[in-house]
Amino acid sequence: MSALDSTDATTTGPRGPVVTGVDFVAVSTRSFAAALEFYGAVLGLHCSSRYGRAPGAELETGNLTLQVLESEAHGLEFQPSKHPIALHVEDVEAARAELESRGVVFRGKTLDTGVCHMAFFEDPDGNALLLHRRYAPKEPGA
Numbered sequence: 001m002s003a004l005d006s007t008d009a010t011t012t013g014p015r016g017p018v019v020t021g022v023d024f025v026a027v028s029t030r031s032f033a034a035a036l037e038f039y040g041a042v043l044g045l046h047c048s049s050r051y052g053r054a055p056g057a058e059l060e061t062g063n064l065t066l067q068v069l070e071s072e073a074h075g076l077e078f079q080p081s082k083h084p085i086a087l088h089v090e091d092v093e094a095a096r097a098e099l100e101s102r103g104v105v106f107r108g109k110t111l112d113t114g115v116c117h118m119a120f121f122e123d124p125d126g127n128a129l130l131l132h133r134r135y136a137p138k139e140p141g142a
Contacts, residue, residue: 022064023065024058024064024065024066024067025064025065025066025067025085026067026069027039027066027067027068027069027081027085027123027127028069028071028076028078028079028080028081028125028127029068029069029070029071029078029123029124029125029127030070030071030072030078030125031070031124031125032055032056032057032068032069032070032073033055034124034125035068035070035123035124035125036057036068038123038124039059039066039068039123040059042099042102042103042104043087043099045059045060045061045066046059046060047059047060048060048065054069054070054073054074055069055070055073056068056069056070056073056074061087061088062088063088066085078125080122080125080126080127080128081127081128082126082128083128084120084128084129084130085127085128085129085130086118086130086131086132087129087130087131087132088132088133089131089132089133090133091133092110092117092118092119092131092132092133093110093117093119095119095131096110096119096131099121099131104121105121106119106120106121107120107121107122108120114136115134115135115136116132116133116134116135116136117131117132117133117135118130118131118132119131
């Protein structure tokens with residue numbers, strides 16, 4: 001059976017799915033203060049938790065928590081992610097214009113894939129992000 005087959009026992013098991021969601025995605029930073037400013041003040045995400053002993057915090061997107069960590073303070077080598085986190089917005093062009101007014105620089109024009117709009121940018125550490133809005137309905141069974 002294929003890993004894409006929803007009846008595959010390795011993905012669902014006899015009692016249902018083993019994985020039921022994603023709780024958070026870690027975002028690595030060199031400067032926690034700069035990252036907190038960017039994700040909080042620039043993007044407007046709510047900080048729900050700030051770590052006491054080491055530089056880190058959790059910021060809420062609405063359906064996913066971004067865990068921002070100063071890598072070296074946690075014994076990790078800093079490496080920016082070049083695989084973007086897709087941040088949902090209702091209107092990509094309006095959100096892009098607002099973020100540009102706050103100093104965010106986008107890479108290229110907004111992309112229309114025929115299914116969604118996407119606008120690519122990076123945080124101050126070079127972690128890839130994008131604004132995303134799917135406008136086409138999902139195919140049945142997808």
